[in-house]
Amino acid sequence: MSEAEDFARLMRELKERGGLSYGVLARRLHTSTSTLHRYCSGDALPAEFAVVDRFARACGASAAEAVDLHRAWLLADARRRAGATAPRPAPEPVQAVAAESDREPEPVAAEPAVVVGSATAAGPRARPSWYRRRAGAVAAAGLAAGAVAVALLAVTGPDPGAPSAGAGTGGGAGARGPSGPASAGQPPAEAGAAPPESAVGSEPGSEPGPARPSVPEGGPATAPAPSSAPPPGRAPAAPLKAAVRSHVWAAGCDHAYLTERGPGSVAPPPVEADAPAWASAQRAVHAGSQIVEVTLHGTGGGAVVLEGLEVRVGARRTPPAWNVYQMSQGCGGGLTPAAFAVNLDAPRPLARPVAGSDGGSRQPAPAFPLRVSAAEPVVLRVEATTTGCDCDWSLDLRWTSPADSGTLRIDDGGRPLRTSAATGRPVYGYALEQGRWAR
Structure with a gap:
């Protein structure tokens, strides 16, 4: 029995014992019934452990059963990612994230502070008449193991004797000093994005950082180990590790992309986890809105204070x-996470805290x-x-530690994030029964 089949078997056993229907469970997991059915049949794998965690809780799984389910998901996800390392036919490189190692994370010593959410999205949202729920399955890609460690906390609870979540290798993070801010994100953005100008993604006088490997989103990307002392003229490295996801969809399924290709030349829509590779192959950019999630871990023994986010529009x-x-x-649910909302059309965009809700319960807005x-x-x-614009943008995260302070650049591995308006453009959706894109 394969890892994916073993994981699906455990999900089916928990569902049958819990006595809940696919429809009820799908609503509690904030996903579609067909997607949940594919998880339980082994046709697809959840892209993130948060879905698995909510499933285990909804089915009344014990702590031991939840750990077994998590272990099975990790093994299946590792097998999926191992099979995804074969060369892709598309010439453009696929985005990467700074990630933790692929080992199974152990429980950490404290409950994490998680600040997530979404704001009111702009862009096309109209549902054409051909609209149907998609039943086709595409294998889900894995998340960075650092983000998985965050989800594991909710299942096992804190364990004072366990190692911390910051253990392991991951993407490096830099500080801003006289040489400008360092970059912590994914290598190249969508293949359709124009190469950034010299002033985009860095400040005047900054020096280019080391080259980063190109791997699928969620795969490992290890930065060069920092030297014991920073070179002359450079600020010390930020005591942070960052994993950036720039293809996050609302409710895990709702998003739109722009591409110059006609409907006959565009591949069928992927699942969320495969969106970076799909967008790269189709030379697509985010249409109307873009959700970015950044998972941050400290790398030292002490705490780091995050002071604020600054939005930089480079073009x-x-x-x-x-x-x-x-x-x-056609998915959706009662979950509307809190977030920082950015209006790129503003003369000086700001990251504004926005409250969320979960099943009618209010989630407070994030705050620095x-x-x-x-x-x-x-x-x-x-x-x-x-x-109103085709914008190149990035974020500067200000931080302070007992020893230093600086700024961490959040972008696509040295290239800016790219989001374009799509008002008045032709809108296509995938008609499953016809096997093609249609208006």
Whole structure:
């Protein structure tokens, strides 16, 4: 029995014992019934452990059963990612994230402070008449193991004797000093994005950072080990590790992309976890809105204080007259996480805290300062929207530690994030019964 089949078997056993229907469980997991059915049949794998955690809780799983389910998901996810390392036919590189190692994370010493959410999205949301729930399955790709460690805390609870979540290798993080801010994100953005100008993604006088490996989103990306002392003229490295996800979909399924290709040349929509590879192959950019999630871990023994986010728009262009392709399967749920909302059309965009809700319960808006350490990771969720520009943008995260202070650049591995307005563009959705894109 394969790892994926073993994971699906455990899900089916928990569901049957819990006595809940697929419809009831899907609503509690904030996903679609067809997607949950594919998880339980082994046709697809959840892209993130948070879905598995909610499933175990909804079915009344014990702590031991939840750990067994988590272990099975880790093994299946590792097998899936191992099979995804074969060369892709698309010439463009696939985005990567700074990630933890692929080992199974152990419980950490403290409950994490998680700040997530979404804001009101702009862009096309109309549902064409052909609209149907998608039943096709595409294998789900894995998340960074650092983010998985955050979810594991909710299942096993704190264990004072366990090692901290910051253990392991991951993408490096830099500080801003006289040489400018360092970059912590994914290597190249969508293949359709224009190469950034020299002033985008860095400040005047900054020096280019080391090259980062190109791997699928969620795969490992190890930065060069820092030297014992920073070179002359450079600020010390930030005591943070960052994993950036720039293809986060609302409710895990609702998003739209722009591409200049016609409907006959665009591949069927992927699941969320495969979106970076799909967007790279289709030379697509985010349409109307973009959600970015950043998971931060401390790398030292002490805590780091996150002081605030600054939005930097490096370029504004006229939105391209391309087609819009909707990814939505008609999913949705009662979860609207809190977030930092960014209006890219503003002369000086700000990251504004926005409250969320979960099943009618209000989630407070995120607020700085925030404390992060190796044992207390933090997840920042930012949703940027635009109705009037094709924007290149990035975020500067200000931090302070007992020894130093600086700024961590959040972008796509040295390239800016890219979000384009899509108002008035032709909108296509995938008609499953016809096997093609249609308006």
